[in-house]
Amino acid sequence: xxxxxxxxxxxxxxxxxxxxxxxxxxxxxxxxxxxxxxxxxxxxxxxxxxxxxxxxxxxxxxxxxxxxxxxxxxxxxxxxxxxxxxxxxxxxxxxxxxxxxxxxxxxxxx
Amino acid sequence: xxxxxxxxxxxxxxxxxxxxxxxxxxxxxxxxxxxxxxxxxxxxxxxxxxxxxxxxxxxxxxxxxxxxxxxxxxxxxxxxxxxxxxxxxxxxxxxxxxxxxxxxxxxxxxxxxxx
Numbered sequence: 001x002x003x004x005x006x007x008x009x010x011x012x013x014x015x016x017x018x019x020x021x022x023x024x025x026x027x028x029x030x031x032x033x034x035x036x037x038x039x040x041x042x043x044x045x046x047x048x049x050x051x052x053x054x055x056x057x058x059x060x061x062x063x064x065x066x067x068x069x070x071x072x073x074x075x076x077x078x079x080x081x082x083x084x085x086x087x088x089x090x091x092x093x094x095x096x097x098x099x100x101x102x103x104x105x106x107x108x109x110x
Numbered sequence: 111x112x113x114x115x116x117x118x119x120x121x122x123x124x125x126x127x128x129x130x131x132x133x134x135x136x137x138x139x140x141x142x143x144x145x146x147x148x149x150x151x152x153x154x155x156x157x158x159x160x161x162x163x164x165x166x167x168x169x170x171x172x173x174x175x176x177x178x179x180x181x182x183x184x185x186x187x188x189x190x191x192x193x194x195x196x197x198x199x200x201x202x203x204x205x206x207x208x209x210x211x212x213x214x215x216x217x218x219x220x221x222x223x224x225x
Contacts, residue, residue: 004152008150031213033213033214035216041218041219042114042200042216042217042218042219043153043200043202043214043216044216045213045214045215048213088152088153090214092204092213092214097143097155097158097168098143098153098155098202098204098214099155100145100152100153100154101152102150102151102152103152
């Protein structure tokens with residue numbers, strides 16, 4: 001999706017924190033999402049944040065939203081090998097349409 | 111609930127052939143959509159529907175048709191397959207909570223190769 005940008009690759013050591021960044025362009029988006037895709041599988045919702053929030057924490061996941069800069073980030077604490085996957089940032093409108101970024105491949109090394 | 115079910119999981123077509131990718135959801139979701147996933151390009155919206163009888167084009171609709179005769183089903187038709195349509199196709203459904211949309215639930219995908 002050309003309106004949502006994210007870096008394509010991230011390598012992180014097991015036990016460290018991972019931070020995946022995303023920028024979006026549509027200021028009218030009501031929700032912003034992070035999805036995880038494991039090899040050969042569909043997309044699984046990890047977490048989402050409402051556009052009037054700055055931060056959301058859910059166990060090892062922390063989402064930060066800077067609405068002024070249209071910047072979204074996902075922090076994974078204590079990254080595990082099972083966190084290796086592609087992570088997609090997405091913005092959604094009220095009509096059920098989602099705009100996805102190209103995905104960030106996260107590789108966790110021992 | 112089975113969620114979103116896509117069939118088939120894999121398909122090989124010859125150039126010029128037509129076929130229908132099936133998608134069904136049992137969550138009574140209003141919204142359904144089809145995406146294609148290509149390396150380095152994320153997911154791109156092909157067609158979507160906001161309810162039975164209502165469909166609209168997404169970002170990359172050419173070469174594809176859809177219809178939505180029931181809430182549950184949203185088939186995607188390839189009219190005359192081309193190698194450029196080699197991709198992984200995902201169907202998704204979502205619903206409103208109050209006045210705002212919520213997350214999309216995805217099927218497991220159909221891997222299509224056109225030779």
